[in-house]
Amino acid sequence: AIQMTQSPSSLSASVGDRVTVTCRATQGIRNALGWYQQKPGKAPKLLIYAASSLQSGVPSRFSGSGSGTDFTLTISSLQPEDFATYYCLQHYNYPRSFGQGTKVEIK
Amino acid sequence: QVQLQESGPGLVKPSQTLSLICTVSGASVSSGTYYWSWVRQHPEKGLEWIGYIHYSGNTHYNPSLKSRVTISIDTSKNQFSLKLSSVTAADMAVYYCARDHRVTDALDVWGQGTMVTVSS
Numbered sequence: 001a002i003q004m005t006q007s008p009s010s011l012s013a014s015v016g017d018r019v020t021v022t023c024r025a026t027q028g029i030r031n032a033l034g035w036y037q038q039k040p041g042k043a044p045k046l047l048i049y050a051a052s053s054l055q056s057g058v059p060s061r062f063s064g065s066g067s068g069t070d071f072t073l074t075i076s077s078l079q080p081e082d083f084a085t086y087y088c089l090q091h092y093n094y095p096r097s098f099g100q101g102t103k104v105e106i107k
Numbered sequence: 108q109v110q111l112q113e114s115g116p117g118l119v120k121p122s123q124t125l126s127l128i129c130t131v132s133g134a135s136v137s138s139g140t141y142y143w144s145w146v147r148q149h150p151e152k153g154l155e156w157i158g159y160i161h162y163s164g165n166t167h168y169n170p171s172l173k174s175r176v177t178i179s180i181d182t183s184k185n186q187f188s189l190k191l192s193s194v195t196a197a198d199m200a201v202y203y204c205a206r207d208h209r210v211t212d213a214l215d216v217w218g219q220g221t222m223v224t225v226s227s
Binding site for chain 1: 146153154155156167168169170171203205208211212213214215217218219220
């Protein structure tokens with residue numbers, strides 16, 4: 001099974017900061033990766049699919065990049081509503097597997 | 108607007124079977140465009156993909172749960188369901204149903220989740 005490792009596990013940032021979260025796969029997964037945002041007590045929300053495609057309705061400050069084994073989620077200018085936990089999910093093969101999450105906290 | 112809603116007992120005894128239903132509104136589970144999936148999240152932990160079903164009956168399960176899990180679909184009620192047998196405390200989690208788009212392979216719509224406690 002493919003393992004997904006996110007880094008960092010948590011980070012502190014200020015409103016307006018540029019934030020980057022990384023996800024690494026144990027084998028190549030082409031661009032078969034999505035990014036999800038989860039707020040406390042809520043279901044995850046799809047932000048990015050196919051590594052770099054922005055889901056409809058998601059603000060353009062979110063972007064994704066990468067292919068193969070290394071992927072990045074970038075928030076260009078962190079907003080108050082962006083403080084949450086972010087997960088990557090590979091859908092290259094089964095079983096699908098999530099990263100362990102990156103918690104973005106207020107500095 | 109597509110909505111998914113989980114329902115089922117919030118408390119299950121050890122060794123019994125956990126049964127949850129996901130009711131879909133605003134979309135048809137008979138659509139060939141989607142898989143219908145289950146994901147769980149242990150308290151204060153990450154997400155675990157359980158499996159999916161297609162309206163054709165095709166299923167795919169996480170091998171870690173495969174011997175205990177069954178996902179089925181009822182097109183007449185526009186629902187799909189999850190059964191997990193022989194539960195233990197390790198199965199205590201929030202269970203989410205989600206729509207899986209076959210083209211983008213993304214979980215694009217989620218239910219709100221339901222907490223299942225395993226206790227005697």
